[in-house]
Amino acid sequence: MAIWTKIITLFRGAAHEAGTAVVDANAMRILDQEVRDAQNALLRSRDDLAKIMAQRKIANDKLNDKKAKQAEYSNYIREALARDNRALAQEVATKLATIEADIATEGKIIGDFDASIAKLQTSARQAETVITRLKQQIDTVKATESVQRAQAALAAQHAGTGAKLGTALDSLERIKQRQTERAAQLEVAEELGRATGEDADLQRRLAQAGIVPGEASAESILARFETPAPRTIGHDGMPQLSQPGIASKSS
């Protein structure tokens, strides 16, 4: 498509001017013009098509008239011959000859019209395709341009700060960093978990040793009932708790 060449030429021109919008207004003007031209061509060929179809209809009506006449005159000839009026039959036959010649001519004309109609319909379809493609092209250029303008605006925001326009490379860097951070967090969590685990183990052993209060076991409770030992002042204190330790040793 010639349109591609035009756009590429425009790109080449624009690329040298720093900061210019991608495809400048020229491209849009050219594309708009192309669409208008194609639409005009389409309208013209549709007009032509309508005219030719009208002409074909007139020719066809004429042909039908002539065919009716042909049938009529044929009947006359048959009738005249049946009545042995050869002279009259001859006269009608002369007229019929002209009519049949006309029928042949009209038939040819209609054939020509049909060929033209087919050709115009094809070119109208082609024009429609061209217009659709051009419109798509325009849509693409417009959408691309909007996005590009937005990216240029972003780039301009960064320009003052000395930072570069953010790309996938920065994102990739960020992803990697986040992964590292996440890995580090997991490690810390794991370590914490292990530490808590160790702590819990120590606590359990301390409780078992009766140094810190632990969960009251069934045995310790039972022991409390079995030995009605004189209660110490600190009723929840050490003496009572030292018993499970002893009990567990004896059992």
Next chain:
Amino acid sequence: MNTPWTTESLYEALRSDTSVDLEGIELSLIGGVDAIVNITMHEHGDLAMHMAVSGEQIFVSSPLCLASQVKDRAAFNEACLRLNPVNPLSNLGLQHVGGEDLYIVFGELSSRSPLPAVVEEIHALADNTIQAAEAFADHLK
């Protein structure tokens, strides 16, 4: 979906339609004569993508890298051209942005596309961009 989207209607639909999953996707509309949607992909290292609708097309673009970040432009261009046909749903391209050449990964779809297709395009484009950046690591400074 017979009415084509506009940038604004697509943005509104993405914001209000609860059936679409926009987890990790932040959207903002930048108005103006030609509005665009800014997309920040939080699960893709805050990748900044842009989306605009024009007539029959939705254009979604994602910045891959600046030309100034490329070691050998000719080799990189060839690598891009070779990757392009095997890149699902997205294309690689070069644009002049803000006085610099910018390599982009972009996708186009019909402006009559259903909403889930648009969301899929956004996800696919982000994935493809990050994967391309990873794949091209050797070519980049």
